[in-house]
Amino acid sequence: MKAAKKLPWIILAILALAAFLRLYNLGNESLWLDEAVNVLLCKEGPGSVIDVCVDDGVHPPFYFLLLNLWILIFGQSEVAIRLLSALLGIIAVFLTYKVGCEVFNRRVGLIASLFLAISSFAVYYSQEVLPYSMLLVLTLLSFILFLRVLRAEKPQKTHFLFYALVNVLLCYTHLFGVFTVGAQVLYYLFYRRRYAKARRVFWGTQAVTLAFFSPWIYVLVTNGILGDTAGGLAWIPEPSFSVINSITRALTGAGFIEKAWGAFLMWFFLSLCLAGVFYFPKALQWRGSGEEVQNTGKPPLASLFAGPMIVLVLLWLLFPFFLSLILSFAYKPMMVDRYLIGVIPALCLLAACGIENVASFIGVGGLRAKVTAVMLIAIVAAVSLVGLHSYYVDYHKLDWRAATAFIEQDAQPGDAIVFYPDYEHWPFDYYYEGEHELAVISYKEILEDEGAAAVNERLWLVQLPASANRDINVQRELYYRFGDEALIRRGIFEPLVVYLFDI
Known part of the structure; x- marks a missing residue:
């Protein structure tokens, strides 16, 4: 009992x-x-x-x-x-x-x-x-x-x-x-x-x-x-x-x-x-x-x-x-x-x-x-x-909260943003509450002349590290295209990295 x-x-x-x-x-x-x-x-x-x-x-x-x-x-x-x-x-x-x-x-x-x-x-x-x-x-x-x-x-x-x-x-x-x-x-x-x-x-x-x-x-x-x-x-x-x-x-x-x-x-x-x-x-x-x-x-x-x-x-x-x-x-x-x-x-x-x-x-x-x-x-x-x-x-998930806050504090009207891979925009969409709407462009488009021409002046890049299904380094490609001096800001949120280019 x-x-x-x-x-x-x-x-x-x-x-x-x-x-x-x-x-x-x-x-x-x-x-x-x-x-x-x-x-x-x-x-x-x-x-x-x-x-x-x-x-x-x-x-x-x-x-x-x-x-x-x-x-x-x-x-x-x-x-x-x-x-x-x-x-x-x-x-x-x-x-x-x-x-x-x-x-x-x-x-x-x-x-x-x-x-x-x-x-x-x-x-x-x-x-x-x-x-x-x-x-x-x-x-x-x-x-x-x-x-x-x-x-x-x-x-x-x-x-x-x-x-x-x-x-x-x-x-x-x-x-x-x-x-x-x-x-x-x-x-x-x-x-x-x-x-x-x-x-x-x-x-x-x-x-x-x-x-x-x-x-x-x-x-x-x-x-x-x-x-x-x-x-x-x-x-x-x-x-x-x-x-x-x-x-x-x-x-x-x-x-x-x-x-x-x-x-x-x-x-x-x-x-x-x-x-x-x-x-x-x-x-x-x-x-x-x-x-x-x-x-x-x-x-x-x-x-x-x-x-x-x-x-x-x-x-x-x-x-x-x-x-x-x-x-x-x-x-x-x-x-x-x-x-x-x-x-x-x-x-x-x-x-x-x-x-x-x-x-x-x-x-x-x-x-x-x-x-x-x-x-x-x-x-x-x-x-x-x-x-x-x-x-x-x-164990840590990708710090989308901090990465999005980093973008929010410096976003300006007319800014564009690229995600690599493209589908990673979802967490950003959940967290972003900035005043300015950012134009989302595919990374494939931005690597072409027409896509780059569509960008006004400033471009945000949110990139995940390379892996078996992510074999393109978009940041490096943008360096080749616009030069190292185009990079004006970078935020590292391991392993997520945010870049801001003035192109």
Whole structure:
């Protein structure tokens, strides 16, 4: 009874930690490209949001419609617009606890929720104006409702309605939500006899989900990843060992940790997950007596594997991962770490099960088991804190706020501005509140005689450093054309550089 009374306080402490990590420095960094695009597009209204999403054909509109409503209510400051993702990230930690309780027990739920709370990857996307915290929350809700549908003694309309609603919203939040639904369908097919009572509700839900998602399937066929363009996926590299390793590091919370410590956390976490797949207390029984093996007729190795709930969590983890990998090789690259954010709770649950299993192997219910569990949790937490420190201290987005202020204080009527690359104008558009409107010119035009002739006298250049897809040094080209003396001002906001030319 005492332990049961303490549990709510523990989850409250974990939620407080999750809230602190997700709200800390929430508005400290400038918006980067994708965030600025989302905010400025959502300001245009629901109709424009849907039009842009349909034209893009890759990103479904639900999150952006919600963001449009959020901006209308709370405004568009960095803190206000990022607060939506932060709150969703905190909710995801609580839902991970609930899933752990539903699938295993409270201890597993608590450990898994702690791991999600301190995951630098989850914290990062809880501080971005992007749909991934929403994807995480809806994935967790979908699995909770899926389990309740399967376990209900009698079919219930509320389970049917909420499960169908969540799955529709999940699919309209991100296309990888479809993979989550696919994992659930696969699990039900494996255990359809066990859950025969849920047959009508389960398949009815899938039919409703398919019916409501069918308009977007049409968009996918015509404009999206099933069509000929799929421009929204063109930037994704083909999977390689380094790409898969980078994705795995990120999902295990090691993405912000350099070198050996990052590799250590990744492999340690994966080892705990592997330990979670096996049920060690059974192995202890077999050590004491071979009688159970003879009675069941099962070989020891087969009996070591845990039951249906572990299979469910494995499908939750592996189905989206390997399906995206297969499709990336067979069709178009689409494997990105943030697209797979929905599998992180499955990793946390398996790692929590692994800690329970290793601890029970050391000593069932005794002091040694508790000490072992605490030590394993402490190792994960300590190395994860290194990643969080690196994220808060060492990682910085482009300082568009300062760069834009630099331009505002010296902008004059008739000034023109060039961005390299061209699409980086979005963060500037979000921050610029200057008195004078600047004429935006493409960098391709400015490098031609006609484009240069269109400039009155002064030209601002905002340039990002060269990379694999940015191989033109516009500043150097302008030096060649107009001479070094044309440069009258420069502002460095690493790695962003702003130049002012008098031409």
